[in-house]
Amino acid sequence: MVQWIILKISLTSSGICPDPVSSGLTPMKYYSNGMYIRYCQGFTEVPPDIPQNSTHIYLAGNQIKTLKENSFNHSQCQNLKIYWDELENIELGAFNNLDNLIGLCLFNNKLTAITSGVFSELPLLSTLQLQNNEIQTLSWDIFTSKKDEHPAPLQLSISGNPLTCNSSLCWMAEAVYDGWLVWLGGISFGPQCTDLTTWSEVNPICGIEGKLSKITITGNQQHP
Numbered sequence: 001m002v003q004w005i006i007l008k009i010s011l012t013s014s015g016i017c018p019d020p021v022s023s024g025l026t027p028m029k030y031y032s033n034g035m036y037i038r039y040c041q042g043f044t045e046v047p048p049d050i051p052q053n054s055t056h057i058y059l060a061g062n063q064i065k066t067l068k069e070n071s072f073n074h075s076q077c078q079n080l081k082i083y084w085d086e087l088e089n090i091e092l093g094a095f096n097n098l099d100n101l102i103g104l105c106l107f108n109n110k111l112t113a114i115t116s117g118v119f120s121e122l123p124l125l126s127t128l129q130l131q132n133n134e135i136q137t138l139s140w141d142i143f144t145s146k147k148d149e150h151p152a153p154l155q156l157s158i159s160g161n162p163l164t165c166n167s168s169l170c171w172m173a174e175a176v177y178d179g180w181l182v183w184l185g186g187i188s189f190g191p192q193c194t195d196l197t198t199w200s201e202v203n204p205i206c207g208i209e210g211k212l213s214k215i216t217i218t219g220n221q222q223h224p
Helices: 167-178 202-206 211-215
Strands: 008-010 028-032 035-039 056-060 079-083 103-105 127-129 154-157 181-183
Touching: 167 181
Parallel strands: 035 056, 056 079, 079 103, 103 127, 127 154, 154 181
Antiparallel strands: 008 028, 028 035
16 A cells, blocks of 8 residues: 655745855755755744744754744754854854754854853753854853763764864863763864964863863864
8 A cells, every 4th residue: 555645845936045056955845744944935033933843943045143032932843953044143042942952953154152051951952063154162151061961972063163272172172081072973073273283282271181182173284
């Protein structure tokens, strides 16, 4: 017996995708079995029509510059992707009501900083993709007490950001050494420095010389 599954898919020419070749995006409106997709629809904020029972929410190729407080009310959502969306700012409380979120993708945006505690309402967060933004520094307190609250390691990708390598990154070395932080996709998705010579100064500053070998910084060349 053949079972037919009807998917609600709409391809529209009204949307304009950013750099279609690089992004791989085409305009799309889709919803089926808890998966909500809006690609290149010109949204400037999170659309209000996302069904509350959505488990996967993908917003890409829009112009959502700010995620406002309480942008979501989707406690069943497990994966949220907001990428190629011109995102510049995330307000504290933007991820409230996402208690079961496991994966969060915010890559290929224009984030320059992450507000302290912005991920504090995501107790199950296991993967975080921040690559290819404009982040210059990343503080441990964006995760609050992640280390103590959730035993599973956080898989993080942070490559493609103009990070300043100084003592502010010592927490990453400690986290990798302690096992609660791993690089999603391998070391090539770990931190990269705008000035490789700066990273050599972190060793004595952190006082954890042996541990820093686990946080290899990539750029024109790799430092051991």
